[in-house]
Amino acid sequence: MEKTDSLHTLLQNQDHTDSIQAYYTYTERKKYLNHAFQFVSFAIKNDYKVVCIEDDSLYQDLLSQLSLVYSDDLLKNITFYDSSEFYLASNVFKGEDHSSKLLNVMKPIVSDGHHLMMWGHIKFANEKAILQQLKKFKDYCDPFITEHQISTVCAMNGFNTPAYIQTELLKTHKYFMTDDEITKSGIFKMGYYHVEEELEKKRIHMIEQQNRQLSIDNEKLSNAYELLSRQKKEYRKLLTELPIATFITKSDCIVYANEKALIDLELPNFEFIQDVNVFEIIQFIDHSIKEQWIQSLQSNQDFQLKEVELILSNGQVKTFELKSMRTWYQGGEAILHVLIDLTPYKVLEKEMIRSEKLNIAGQLAAGIAHEIKNPLTAIKGFYKLFKLNMGKEFYYKIIDDELNRIEQIANEFLALSKPHSNVFEVHSISKIIQEVKTLLETEAILKGNEIITSLQKSDELFIYCEETKMKQVFVNLIKNAIEATTNGHIFITTKLRGENVEISIQDQGCGISETTLKKVGEPFFTTKETGTGLGLLICDKIIDTHNGTRSIESQEGVGTKVTIRFPRVPNPLSPTSVES
Template identity: 40%
Template sequence: MSTPDSLLKKENTKSVESISKVQLIIVVSDVGDIQYVSSTCEALLGYARADLIDTRLENWINSEDLYLIESLIYQPSHQTHCYFRMKRKDGTLVWMEAVLSEVKSSTGEEKEIVLMLSRTSDYQNSTNQERGTTIAMPTSQRRKNEDLQTDEDYSAYDLIEYLPNGVFIFVDGIIKYVNEAGTSMLGACHKEQILETSVYEYIEENYHGIVEKRIKSVQQGYRVGQMEQRWKRFDGRAIDVEITSNHTTFKGKPASFVMLVDISHRKSFHKILQNSRERFRKLVQNSIDTIGVICEEKWTFINESGLKMLEVDNYGEIFGKSIYDNLPKDDFEKIWQEVHEQHNGTKLPTFEQEWKTMKGNAIHTELVGIPTTYLGKDAMQVIIRDITERKQAEALMLQSEKLTVAGQLAAGIAHEIRNPLTAIKGFFKLLEREMEEKKEYFDIIESELSRIELILSELLLLAKPHQVYVHPVSVHSLLKDVTTLLETQAIMNNVWFDLKLKANSPTIKCDENQMKQVFINLIKNGIEAMPSGGTIYIDTEESGDEVVVTLRDEGTGISEDIIKRLGEPFFTTKTTGTGLGLMITFNIIKNHHGTVNVTSEVNKGTQIEVRFQKA
């Protein structure tokens, strides 16, 4: 194989150093419109800033170099460095070295490209045509020595032949040289499969236009910088490569010295990260709970559920707004302190917190805070669940229980008072006949007795049962709702629920609210019977035409004598009880044609078995 001239001769190629001093800054939109130009524009190009702003960047770049800048701005790439010629007001062209950086908006929907420009230090006129137009063009000052030692020649050749990256030499798009790594990269068995073939056979078609211009520019001595391309192997598989092109000669002809780095694994890894990020984004955005990030006492992120919870129409109404618009300052500072005091591995605390929406409505929530950072600053990620409806349901059930207890209590009081009152009124009538001279006193007493009777009648009216709505209800749904409602109280008392809902047809006809009241009372009694904590076992099964619900605790148990009195009004073993809870519970079960059986063993626990007819 012929050895490339440039690989057999020493070269002293002057490289362009990194920009040490930016001479011109231009900011363009993602479609190439110039939005900002630094004040040095007039000194460098001869144009005033106003001449360039709101115009297209391509209007100020030599047409032959447009493909260089287009490959950076209009195509996604990791390339951030290039060279091109810009037009001066006096008609000349000046070579510029550009470093690009991308700036995105907070939403990621808009971006701007910042070009930091400097005149290249390596420029001179190289052709008569270029001298006529005074184009400053970078060239390589080569010093040739025809008397190189043979061992030195082959040492340089071996160095390139066995580089880990692919090395190619193109002359007018035809591959004249490829090293071992390049052969392996394209999946060829030997170099002859590649030599003397067109480079365009291996490059995806949408890159052909840019590659043709790059080859032409390199062979003319221009610098073109790095570029990412997609090449095809002999087995048909596509690979992503990063290309660096430089000018050289091959057998006296201008050529391109090209180095390829296979970045397929890097691109695949980037894609995996991007897919993972996209899955995480969808998970966060579609969560039914609010997920947000708070930094420096302001909202910096919130998902769709958060917008609905806080009653805002778009992200602009919440991003950057103070958290104190939704949360009292003292409450937020307490949450922030507790969250950031948590050590790694410690269970994160849950807070019950009332929030205020942007429309001024109050909502009740459960909140978990996670310490994090945002742009290098301490921040807090919050997961918020709206429990307003649950709180309202708890309040309604509590109110319902209070009304029921008040009614039962009123009935008991009314009956207890009415009996002696009847006797008093009877004897009062007898005395009235014998003491006519004090009749006005008797009138007053009779009026007050009538008033007492009226009050008792109102108490009995309160004790009358409310209208019920009997319909088919799943016992399993009832038990799940009740255990969810009592879960917080159970956890606070170190009590756990063990549900084994095995009934295949657990539907009964009942008033749903009253039946919930039954299981709430029974389970609450079980929780209170275990001051040291334990487990409440809740089972369902079928027995003929009946659905059987069994509740078993691990409490202190009760004796047979006390079991016989359960359900009696005003009988209780609790220091603060009224004895009405089980009375109400047993009455509801009885009104639904159900039965209840209580068994217990002291110091082992109590079991309550409730039976209802299937719907």
């Protein structure tokens, strides 16, 4: 084929006694749009009318470019039809019907005495006998186009137009266009489709039959190519925008690194590390881990470390989670390395540990102060009684017990870093309650309250407990009842309920609101002006270590009832227990 000049030059130099008819097979949208712009611009400059049968999206882009150069009045010379609706409205390309449709578009324009140019993007489905339909289409349209010297460009997608279709179209078009050049068609034959020979019909039918599958395969390959190209772009975009440090190595050399990798490794730019050995960039504090990493990579195994310290090029030490895995990059095997910067989390973790230590120390100090206040109150009260010569020998034992309790609490504070082992033994719950009542009775009387006990036979209610801790629980609970009540009664009841020993402490105090009741037991939550908010929390922990349960019922203005249950154990001094 003879190569010619550009489309614009060809249009400028055309013989006005003849017309240009070109078949255009395109593959690149940008170049295709440029050719369409040249074609329509030539028509507008020469005051020709233009029929443009094109994809709507592409026509809108074409119109946008034309509007930058030509006025709206000049752009009215263009008549536009959507190619899909024009050719595929019935989903079938019919040569006779579509040629009539096209002639009906061209005839009125030519009849009005206008010069006409036509840019057409022909579309057809992959149906059988398409070549026969194209033959009919050209058979009807070509005489009119030739007679009225209409310059045309017939465009088809080069990706999905079969070669045999292109060959036949070159026989009816003077010029063959691609995205990059224009040549004269070497097989152009004037009036080719007017020769209807039986042999030619059979040849065309055979070509269509043989190439139908090729057309389908070509479309599949084209779709696969577009899909692969899109996937590659998306994969690259994913790596680039991923908010995790990622880089790729080939033969231990870095060939790719995203922006996050440069930031986390504190590198100036990619050129600084491109083609550099990865073992020079990533330096482990622990050299044994580095050896494991290298060995894994060289043996084609994936490698992962949940936490590893790396020395950066600026000497800073950072903590990362590292994962290296096999992948494919730029046509060859490669290794994808992912680094998650854990440094901010490690700093936060240290701060949280420090804060937790301070919190525990604060809770412990407040709890100890709270617990020491109770026995001191009792000792101070009995001491005042002694001064008034009202003491009894029984009070000496209580004072002695409370001093021992203060000593134990102090020892627990000193033994913070050393485990404290409680001594669990079988004790009578009624006896413990009676001793606590004696301890707090004076405080109750000072508030005008009376403590009333209803204790089941002591030989029936035994629990396995640490006596001092159990007294600590009941001192807290009964003391709370005393403080909540003025000139009232505190009822303490012990009884057997199934396999459990049940203790209830009920007061006639102010009660607790439903909202406040939900918060009872939370650390540092208190309704008392001088309270620490740790008393009930400590009680709950002691009850829990004794396999017990605690519940609270309360009504504002009526009072509060606390119920505790512990597993019952047999009386160790009973005959049955001794025999066992």
